[in-house]
Amino acid sequence: MxxxxxxxxxxxxxxxxxxxxxxxxxxxxxxxxxxxxxxxxxxxxxxxxxxxxxxxxxxxxxxxxxxxxxxxxxxxxxxxxxxxxxxxxxxxxxxxxxxxxxxFKDIFQNLMAGLLILITRPFVIGDQIVTGDHEGTIEDIQVRATLMRTYDNRLVVIPNSELYTNRVIVNTARDKRRASVDVGIGYGDDVALAKRAALDALDRLPSIERDPAPSAVVTGLGDFSVNLQVRFWVGPPTRGDVVAAKDEAFIAIKDDLVRAGVDLPFPTYQLLFPSQAERSVGAMETLKEGSSD
Incomplete structure (x- = not known):
């Protein structure tokens, strides 16, 4: 004690x-x-x-x-x-x-990537980006992950380390974005007339930027058409604005080409039954023999 x-x-x-x-x-x-x-x-x-x-x-x-x-x-x-x-x-x-x-390697990696994203600001809240298989609008940039809302209203949680180390396309990084629509015209049509009609159609649309000016170029000779690509600029460059501008451009260009008499061809297929095929082959052989003589 x-x-x-x-x-x-x-x-x-x-x-x-x-x-x-x-x-x-x-x-x-x-x-x-x-x-x-x-x-x-x-x-x-x-x-x-x-x-x-x-x-x-x-x-x-x-x-x-x-x-x-x-x-x-x-x-x-x-x-x-x-x-x-x-x-x-x-x-x-x-x-x-x-x-x-x-x-906690992954947690610290995402933490440091989140800090670098917040400091360097390659994209900000409200930007529309494309990363991997996902495309949408940035809703929040947290320390561990970034929240993206897709165009069909789904929420995607992306770890910051993936965004910092992988390629990211920021669609809204600039105030304008180029879009294009493809049109096919007939081989017998005047290409210069078709270009002029397409550009005149775009000139009436208020959603199309005037600077830089729209342009139309031939991109190839298809199986049944001469392929034109009509290019124009849209601002602001959000996905909804680009889709709406392309919709208006398709309608206006189609109407003006038809009004100008330009053909808009579509694929044509010929089906021959066996008897018709034999006659067709015989006619081709006769043509070949005649050309050889």
């Missing part, structure tokens, strides 16, 4: 001796907490002045606040336990950090 009382008395005296250190440690941690809050607000204000997205300020302010709180906790531990070896503590933190890094 005497040994137990002695031990309890020693622990009590040690706890009483630590009260000033504990109070100073708590004061130090509270001070760091206030400093971290002030620093987080400063980072948010600084990011706002640089016209960066709000998500960038939120993420950077949180990282700054956590870093200062971790430093405050370390300082408080040193005050309470002066014999604490800082080198050993940092070594343990380093080993633990490596282990955590391997365990």
């Amino acid at each position: 005497e040994a137990a009382l002695t031990s309890l008395r020693t622990m009590t005296q040690a706890a009483i001796a630590l009260i000033p250190s504990i109070g100073l440690a708590l004061f130090s941690f509270v001070l760091f907490w206030f400093v971290s809050r002030w620093a987080a607000r400063g980072v948010t204000a600084l990011v706002r002045r640089t016209n960066r997205p709000a998500n960038v300020g939120f993420v950077l302010s949180r990282l700054t606040q956590w870093a200062l709180l971790a430093l405050g906790l370390f300082v408080s531990l040193i005050i309470v336990v002066p014999s604490l070896d800082a080198a050993a503590l940092f070594g343990a933190l380093g080993i633990g950090g490596v282990a955590i890094g391997f365990a």
